[in-house]
Amino acid sequence: MLHFARLCLLGCAAVALTIYAVSSGPQDAPHSHARYLVDLLIVTPALIWPVWRAATAPAVKEMQHGRFAGSRLAVMFNRGVLLLITLLFLLGTLSIVGDLSSSQEANQQQDKLIAALERIGATHIYSDFWTCNRVTFVSQEKIICSVTDSTLQPSHNYYAPYYTTVHADPHSAYVFTYDLFQKASDLQRAERSGHGFRRLVFAGYIIYQPE
Numbered sequence: 657m658l659h660f661a662r663l664c665l666l667g668c669a670a671v672a673l674t675i676y677a678v679s680s681g682p683q684d685a686p687h688s689h690a691r692y693l694v695d696l697l698i699v700t701p702a703l704i705w706p707v708w709r710a711a712t713a714p715a716v717k718e719m720q721h722g723r724f725a726g727s728r729l730a731v732m733f734n735r736g737v738l739l740l741i742t743l744l745f746l747l748g749t750l751s752i753v754g755d756l757s758s759s760q761e762a763n764q765q766q767d768k769l770i771a772a773l774e775r776i777g778a779t780h781i782y783s784d785f786w787t788c789n790r791v792t793f794v795s796q797e798k799i800i801c802s803v804t805d806s807t808l809q810p811s812h813n814y815y816a817p818y819y820t821t822v823h824a825d826p827h828s829a830y831v832f833t834y835d836l837f838q839k840a841s842d843l844q845r846a847e848r849s850g851h852g853f854r855r856l857v858f859a860g861y862i863i864y865q866p867e
Contacts, residue, residue: 662702669699704741710734765859769831770795772858778829778865780822785812787831787861792818802828806836829865837864 672695676682681689711734713727770791773781781801783791788801802822805811813819822828830836837853856863 662705665699665702669696669703672696704738707734707737707741711738766790766794768859769861770799772856773799773829773831773863776856776863776865778831778863780825780828781831782808782822782828783831784833787833788818791831801831804830808836827866829863831861831863833861835862 672693676689676692679689681692711731713731769787773779773791774795779799781788781791781799782804783801784805785803788803791799792801800818800821802810802819803812810819810823852867853864854867856865
């Protein structure tokens with residue numbers, strides 16, 4: 657039964673890796689899409705245990721059968737695999753530590769943006785994928801965000817009611833790290849019901865809020 661459970665875990669890992677490998681996400685942005693593999697941590701013990709067992713098995717037991725050399729080589733190989741796995745985890749840890757300062761800065765920028773949006777009453781906004789998810793979550797849905805691209809088309813809205821709420825509000829603001837309406841034609845296309853826009857800059861974001 658234990659071996660069957662391990663086999664099921666390995667099968668699930670193989671399916672997850674296959675789906676990830678054939679999808680388009682890893683080709684465009686492999687670093688950000690690697691988050692979809694985080695569930696493979698559940699399978700890690702099942703992968704490491706056979707290697708650990710082989711690496712720690714005493715080679716002297718095989719001397720009686722004249723297989724000492726082969727057994728010793730197998731032990732050394734598995735220890736090398738364990739060392740490689742350890743180094744990979746260490747490199748991952750160092751990478752996370754190196755990103756801490758930039759992550760803290762991003763969190764501070766996010767908090768400033770949320771405070772600014774609440775201050776100007778922009779509770780419904782359009783923004784990019786990453787900003788939308790963070791702002792809606794951190795603000796506890798006090799600010800509802802709908803994902804839109806640079807052509808003002810909805811994109812990657814995984815929760816449809818957010819888009820419906822924002823789209824129904826004629827006073828929804830546009831919040832981006834770049835000037836979405838740098839072209840006058842784009843700004844005119846975004847104007848609805850005769851509303852003009854006021855342009856604000858907060859925490860590295862350019863905000864267009866209907867007047």
